[in-house]
Amino acid sequence: MKKASLLMIIGPLFLLGLYVFPLWNIMLGAPQYPDPLGLNIHISGLQGANEFDIQNIDGLNHYIGMQTLPKPEDMWEFGTFPQIIGIMVAIGVLIGLLGYFGKVSYKWFIGWFTLMSILGVLGMYDFNEWLVDYGTNLDLNAIMKLTNPDGTPMTYKPPLLGHVKMLNFDVTSLPSIGAWLMFLGMMLTLTAGFLGWKNTKKQ
Amino acid sequence: MKINNHLLATVGAFLMLVSCGEQNQSSNGALSSSAAEKVYVAPGEQDEFYAFLSGGYSGNLTVYGLPSGRMFKEIPVFSQFPTSGYGYSEETKPMLNTSHGFVPWDDAHHPDISQTNGELDGRWIFINGNNTPRIARINLSTFETEEIIEVPNSAGNHSSSFITENTEYVVAGTRFSVPIPQRDMPINEYKSNFKGSLSFISVDPEHGHMDLKFQLLMPGFNYDLSHPGRGKSHGWFFFTTYNTEEAHTLQEVNASQNDKDFIAAVNWKKIEEYVNNGGGTKMPANYAHNVYDEGTHTATTTMNKEVLTVDPLKVPGAVYFLPTPKSPHGCDVDPTGQYIIGNGKLSADLTVHSFDKMIAAIEGEKFDGEAYGIPILNFEDVLAGQVKSGGLGPLHTEFDGQGNAYTTFFISSEVVKWKLGTWEVIDRKPTYYSVGHLMIPGGNSRKPFGKYVVAMNKITKDRYLPTGPEMEHSAQIYDISGDKMELIYDFPTHGEPHYAAGIPADILAPKSQKIYRLDENEHPNAVKTPTDAKVVREGNEVHIYMSTIRSHFTPDNIEGIKVGDKVYFHITNHEQDFDVPHGFAIIGQNTSELLVMPGQTKTSVWEPKQVGVWPFYCTDFCSALHQEMQGYVRVSPANSNIALKWSLGE
Numbered sequence: 001m002k003k004a005s006l007l008m009i010i011g012p013l014f015l016l017g018l019y020v021f022p023l024w025n026i027m028l029g030a031p032q033y034p035d036p037l038g039l040n041i042h043i044s045g046l047q048g049a050n051e052f053d054i055q056n057i058d059g060l061n062h063y064i065g066m067q068t069l070p071k072p073e074d075m076w077e078f079g080t081f082p083q084i085i086g087i088m089v090a091i092g093v094l095i096g097l098l099g100y101f102g103k104v105s106y107k108w109f110i111g112w113f114t115l116m117s118i119l120g121v122l123g124m125y126d127f128n129e130w131l132v133d134y135g136t137n138l139d140l141n142a143i144m145k146l147t148n149p150d151g152t153p154m155t156y157k158p159p160l161l162g163h164v165k166m167l168n169f170d171v172t173s174l175p176s177i178g179a180w181l182m183f184l185g186m187m188l189t190l191t192a193g194f195l196g197w198k199n200t201k202k203q
Numbered sequence: 204m205k206i207n208n209h210l211l212a213t214v215g216a217f218l219m220l221v222s223c224g225e226q227n228q229s230s231n232g233a234l235s236s237s238a239a240e241k242v243y244v245a246p247g248e249q250d251e252f253y254a255f256l257s258g259g260y261s262g263n264l265t266v267y268g269l270p271s272g273r274m275f276k277e278i279p280v281f282s283q284f285p286t287s288g289y290g291y292s293e294e295t296k297p298m299l300n301t302s303h304g305f306v307p308w309d310d311a312h313h314p315d316i317s318q319t320n321g322e323l324d325g326r327w328i329f330i331n332g333n334n335t336p337r338i339a340r341i342n343l344s345t346f347e348t349e350e351i352i353e354v355p356n357s358a359g360n361h362s363s364s365f366i367t368e369n370t371e372y373v374v375a376g377t378r379f380s381v382p383i384p385q386r387d388m389p390i391n392e393y394k395s396n397f398k399g400s401l402s403f404i405s406v407d408p409e410h411g412h413m414d415l416k417f418q419l420l421m422p423g424f425n426y427d428l429s430h431p432g433r434g435k436s437h438g439w440f441f442f443t444t445y446n447t448e449e450a451h452t453l454q455e456v457n458a459s460q461n462d463k464d465f466i467a468a469v470n471w472k473k474i475e476e477y478v479n480n481g482g483g484t485k486m487p488a489n490y491a492h493n494v495y496d497e498g499t500h501t502a503t504t505t506m507n508k509e510v511l512t513v514d515p516l517k518v519p520g521a522v523y524f525l526p527t528p529k530s531p532h533g534c535d536v537d538p539t540g541q542y543i544i545g546n547g548k549l550s551a552d553l554t555v556h557s558f559d560k561m562i563a564a565i566e567g568e569k570f571d572g573e574a575y576g577i578p579i580l581n582f583e584d585v586l587a588g589q590v591k592s593g594g595l596g597p598l599h600t601e602f603d604g605q606g607n608a609y610t611t612f613f614i615s616s617e618v619v620k621w622k623l624g625t626w627e628v629i630d631r632k633p634t635y636y637s638v639g640h641l642m643i644p645g646g647n648s649r650k651p652f653g654k655y656v657v658a659m660n661k662i663t664k665d666r667y668l669p670t671g672p673e674m675e676h677s678a679q680i681y682d683i684s685g686d687k688m689e690l691i692y693d694f695p696t697h698g699e700p701h702y703a704a705g706i707p708a709d710i711l712a713p714k715s716q717k718i719y720r721l722d723e724n725e726h727p728n729a730v731k732t733p734t735d736a737k738v739v740r741e742g743n744e745v746h747i748y749m750s751t752i753r754s755h756f757t758p759d760n761i762e763g764i765k766v767g768d769k770v771y772f773h774i775t776n777h778e779q780d781f782d783v784p785h786g787f788a789i790i791g792q793n794t795s796e797l798l799v800m801p802g803q804t805k806t807s808v809w810e811p812k813q814v815g816v817w818p819f820y821c822t823d824f825c826s827a828l829h830q831e832m833q834g835y836v837r838v839s840p841a842n843s844n845i846a847l848k849w850s851l852g853e
Contacts, residue, residue, distance in 0.1 A: 035781075052718075052779035059753055059780070063827065143828060 001106070004195035005099035007188045008109050012092025014185025018043050018085055021177035024127070025049070026158050028057065030168045040176065041127075043081040045072035064167075065142025066156060067134060077126060088116055092189065099196070106196020113189045120182075128160050238691040241682055244271040249712070252644045252705045254657060255314045255328055256678075258282075259699030262309045264330055264341065269644070269655050269705060270680055272694035280339045280348045281309030281332040285795035289348075292797055293771070293806035294726075295495070297502040301335050301353050302489045310334045313364055313428075313702040316343070317406070321368035321433045321649030325710040327411050329364040329373045336360030338375050338404060340411050344716045345497065352413045353490040355510050356383045356400040356420075362429040362442050362534075366406070368649065372471065373413065374431070375402040376442050380423035380449075383512075384486060393451035395575075397423035400512075401442065403471055412494065417478045417511045419469065419522070422575040423449050425458070426467070428533050428599075433649050434540035436558045438472035441543050445530035447574070458530065459549060463582065465524035465574070466534060466545050468561060473521045474513055482518070483511040498725040500804050516576045523565060524574055526582040527554050533599035533640075537608065537623055538649050542587055546597040546610065553597050553610060555626070557587035588626040592619050598639060599702075601646035603653025603683055611638040611658060618658055618681065620688055632688045634679055636662040643683070644705030652707055656681045656688070659700040667695055676700060717781040719802030726804035728773035733757040738849045745770045745847070751785040751799065752777040753826040755851065756819070759834030763847035766811055766840060772797075772819075775804040786822025789836065796822045811838040 022040035027049070029036035037057050038049025046069050048054040058068045072078040092112050098104040135157025146154040146167070156166055163172045175183075244250055250268030253275075258265055262282030266275045283290030283299070290299050290307055299307050309332030317327045327349075328341045336354035341347065354360055354375045362376030380397040382388055388396065401419040406412070424444040432439035447464045450457030477483070488510040495502040515522040529547030531554070536543055543556040564584040571581040596614030603609070607629065610619050616637050620630040638660050644652040658681065663674040675695040682689040721731065730736050730750045736757040739746045745768050750757045756774075764770060776785050778801035788796040789809050797805040811817065821832035839845045 056780045059778075 001102070001196055001199050002100060004106060004109065004192045004199060005096050007096075007192035007195065008099055008112075009093050009096030011185045011188030011192060012089045012096070012112070014181045014188065015085055015089050015092075017181035017185075018178040019082065021181065022047070023176060023178040023182075024173065025176040026171065026173045029170045029172075032168075036170075039069070042178070043078070043085060045078045046070065061156075063143045064146070064154075064156060065139030065144075067137065067139075069134075075130070077130075081123070084119065088112075088119065092116075096192070099192075106193050106200060109189055109193035109196055113186060113193060116186055116189075120186075124160070131157050131160060134158075238682075238689065241689075242270045242272065242680065242692040244268065244273070250708060252652070252655070252707055253711050254642065254644070254703055254705045255316070256642075256657075256659065256696055256700040256703040257311045257314050257330060258697060259312065259701055260310050261698030262311050262332070263698065264311060264314055264328070265697045265700070266346065267696075268708075269657065270682075270692065272678070272680060272692050274697065276346060277697065278341060278346055278348065280330055280341065281306075281311055281337065281351070283307040283795075286798065288795050288797040288805055288807065291794040291807070293808060294501040294804075297504040298348060298351055298493045298495060300491045300493055300504040301337065302355070302491060302506070303335060306335045308334075309337060311339075311698075311701075312361065314704045315364055315366050315373070315647075315702075316704045316706055317370040317411075318366060318368050318648055319370065321437070323645050323648055323650070323706050323710065324370075325706055325714075326370075327406075328704060329366060331360050331363035331375060333360050333363075333378075336363075336375065336377070338364045338373055338413065340373075340406075340413060342411075342497075343711055344714045346715070347495070347497075349495045349497070350411070350413055351491075351493045352404060352415065353492070354400075354402050354404075354415070355488040355490040356381070356385075356398075356418060356486075356512075357402065359425075362401075362426045365429050365431055365440075365647075367431045367440070367471070368433045368437050370406050370408070372403045372416070373406055374429060374440055374471075375404060376426035376429050377401070378425050378427060380425065383420060384488075390451050393423060394449040395423070397449070397451075399424055399426050401426060401429075401440075401467075401469065403474075413492075415490070415507070415510060417474065417483055417513050419474065419513050419515055421467065421515060421522070422577070424464070427531070430534050430536045430647060432536055432540050432558065433538065436536065436540035436543075438470060439558075440469045440471050441534050441536060442467040442469065443527065443531040443534040443545060444524075445532075463526040463528050464530055465579070466527045466531065466543060466556065467577075468523045468525055468543075470521045474518050477518045477521070478511060478513065483513045485509050486512045496725075497719070498723060500719070500724065500726045520565070522577050523561070524577055524579045525556050525561065525585050526571070526579060527556070528552070533597070535600040535602075535608075535647065538602050538604055538651060540649075542623060544600045544608065544610075546599060548596055548598055548613070550597065551592060551595055553590035553592065553600070553621075555587045555589065555623075556585045560587065561585045588624075590619075590621050590626045590628065592621065592628055592631075594619050594631070599641055601641055601643045601656065602651050603643055603646070603656075604651035605653055607653075607683075609641060609643065609656050609683070609688075611641045613637050613639065613661070616660075618656065618688065620683070630687045632681060632690055634658045634660055635666050635677055635693065636660055636664060640700070640702045642703040642705055644707065646705075652705070654682070654684050655705075656683050657703060657705070659696065659703065661699075663695070666693060718779055719800055721775075721777060721779060721802040724775065724802055724804060726773075726775070728771075728806065729804040730757075730773070730775045733777070733851075736849070736851075738763070738847050740847055743768050747772050747849075748775075749773065750775050750777050751787075751821070751832075753783070754821075754828030754832040756787075756821075756832065756834045758849035758851045760837075760851070760853070761834070761847075761849045762837040762839075763845045764811060764836055764838050765843060765845075766814055766838060768811065770809045770811065770836075771806055772809060773804060773806045774799050776801050778802070783825060784823050785825050785832070787819065788822045789819035790817045798823060811836070814838055814840055 359378030361378035446458035529550035594612035
């Protein structure tokens with residue numbers, strides 16, 4: 001149980017990486033952008049992959065009537081997410097410590113993992129909602145109003161995961177270092193739960 | 204007939220087999236890569252070297268790639284350049300100020316890249332204006348001219364602009380001797396009254412700013428070309444002279460009478476010490492120093508009123524003359540600093556002096572007389588060897604760093620490769636036609652990159668499709684990586700390239716700037732956000748503070764301008780994206796357009812002469828909405844009372 005508890009203490013700490021590294025990354029490449037424009041999504045706000053990328057993405061998007069990219073103060077998520085992550089890390093480490101001293105069982109480990117997974121899915125859902133709004137809620141006076149072959153207005157929702165071709169741009173959306181660290185940390189807590197469970201069975 | 208063809212085919216096949224056999228032993232077989240493959244830079248790939256070719260009478264500097272011969276850019280230096288507005292915009296007009304007023308043209312000759320420890324460091328490139336003597340410094344991260352200093356007491360600024368091996372000095376010598384100081388006197392009293400100035404312009408190691416530290420006032424010869432000592436000869440500078448006859452008329456005959464002229468060897472370290480200890484004479488002068496500030500995007504002119512002159516006789520041991528046959532032109536120093544090559548242009552041979560022998564002769568005081576008090580060394584005592592080339596009219600020599608030298612021969616139109624030390628000729632290849640300078644990247648430094656040599660010719664004739672009587676000059680690229688030179692490309696250049704300078708792309712390309720930062724723009728008339736855009740009247744001057752971003756001007760409707768107003772358009776480009784300039788032009792502009800780089804501010808003056816509503820527009824196809832990037836200025840009669848008004852999107 002000590003080994004499992006140690007994993008449970010270390011695992012949540014990996015989430016601290018989210019304060020430094022981006023959670024998600026969207027790259028936009030085009031023939032005239034051999035060095036692609038890029039958007040790093042941090043839990044506390046958006047940053048350009050290069051210094052002026054946000055300004056340049058906004059500049060291009062105004063042709064098709066997309067909103068400008070949100071500043072941290074424009075979305076409640078950028079205030080709340082860092083708090084939620086902080087609380088979850090604290091709770092996770094606390095559970096691990098209590099496990100180490102035999103005060104709680106492995107079920108608490110699995111409980112933390114389950115809660116974090118639910119929050120993660122909710123976060124992804126919320127992120128996708130924003131992508132939908134960002135890509136479809138277009139200015140009616142847009143300079144270029146393009147239509148799909150079936151006549152419906154073209155929309156520009158970036159993919160949640162993977163690659164799509166959008167006008168002249170290749171858009172690729174992938175988890176970034178922060179997400180991978182979070183994934184690794186959560187796997188450690190799941191392993192902690194598994195080891196704890198095995199330990200109980202042995203006894 | 205049929206039999207013959209078969210026979211030929213068989214013989215051909217046999218030859219190919221033989222060639223293939225040889226191929227295994229030597230890299231120069233028939234199947235070695237073709238010239239086309241050597242110069243082909245596939246689409247999307249980049250060249251191995253930058254080459255900076257002077258533009259001669261274009262006054263500018265052109266940037267090419269090697270080995271492709273593709274031209275990348277023309278950098279305006281001494282000439283107005285309507286493409287960007289250089290010399291037309293209010294910010295850059297001061298760059299062309301001189302003591303003779305605004306001089307919008309010059310004859311640009313000898314570019315030289317800054318060095319550290321005798322190796323190219325790629326910070327700046329310097330070039331001389333020959334006609335109204337000036338030296339320019341160009342920044343090699345922005346590829347923009349940043350500074351121009353006028354050289355007083357000089358005329359025909361030709362033995363310039365060569366730098367010492369740590370860029371301590373950029374050196375400028377006069378080709379034409381003149382009265383110093385200038386005065387009203389009979390021309391035929393030239394002899395012993397005219398003087399030749401050799402100017403040592405210090406270069407600030409941090410920002411490159413130039414300062415005329417001292418001028419050496421030499422006898423009234425023609426100082427034709429020069430090069431610095433390097434390595435062991437660092438601290439010396441060598442100048443070829445002609446017209447040691449001091450002729451003032453029909454020089455083609457009268458300046459060609461002496462069998463030998465001189466190479467002047469100048470120990471600048473010694474003179475620097477003399478000057479630093481308070482030596483030299485301050486002389487009244489008047490010369491312009493124009494500095495462009497990257498922060499304010501603006502140039503300013505300072506007129507300097509004094510120059511420190513040095514009489515060579517006051518500094519014993521500072522100057523010696525090395526007799527050199529036949530009106531030498533190019534003066535080149537090999538990468539070790541041991542050999543000083545005098546290219547006697549009226550001769551078939553090259554004269555090579557030895558630095559070690561020169562020092563020994565000086566120490567042994569083996570003098571062969573003096574000229575105006577300057578000791579002349581004995582020709583035989585300083586001679587290292589002579590290259591009996593068989594060519595005619597040697598002009599310039601460069602080095603490959605492998606112990607070989609390459610000399611151009613103007614009259615016999617060829618490049619001759621020869622060996623330093625043995626003086627034997629290894630190879631010769633024709634040029635097309637009448638070659639002047641040649642260039643090996645780093646070929647006048649301690650560390651040449653001896654892969655290609657570019658020969659720049661004076662005569663083009665039939666090399667390209669004819670374009671009437673006037674043609675661009677031709678240049679040829681030779682592969683010099685093997686024993687024999689191989690002609691691999693032939694391309695037209697722009698203007699009349701004299702000298703050139705080359706540098707590996709990997710030194711320059713990574714530090715080439717992409718934009719100017721708007722948040723670092725310190726132009727007093729910059730508009731940092733579109734909300735600051737405004738129009739202000741000051742008497743009959745109207746200042747329009749305007750910003751641009753794809754794809755509109757802010758403001759784009761302006762009213763209240765009157766005939767007779769002087770309208771200043773101060774335009775700031777708000778883009779912060781690589782390669783998105785905006786242009787500005789307005790009908791009836793008496794200057795040129797502006798091409799404003801991202802983050803930059805430029806100003807154009809417009810003096811409307813007619814009542815009406817006049818459009819302005821972006822001249823650079825900036826975006827899909829470029830054609831919409833336009834605006835109107837309403838110009839009312841001089842006596843009207845229309846209030847100033849400006850707007851966007853109303």
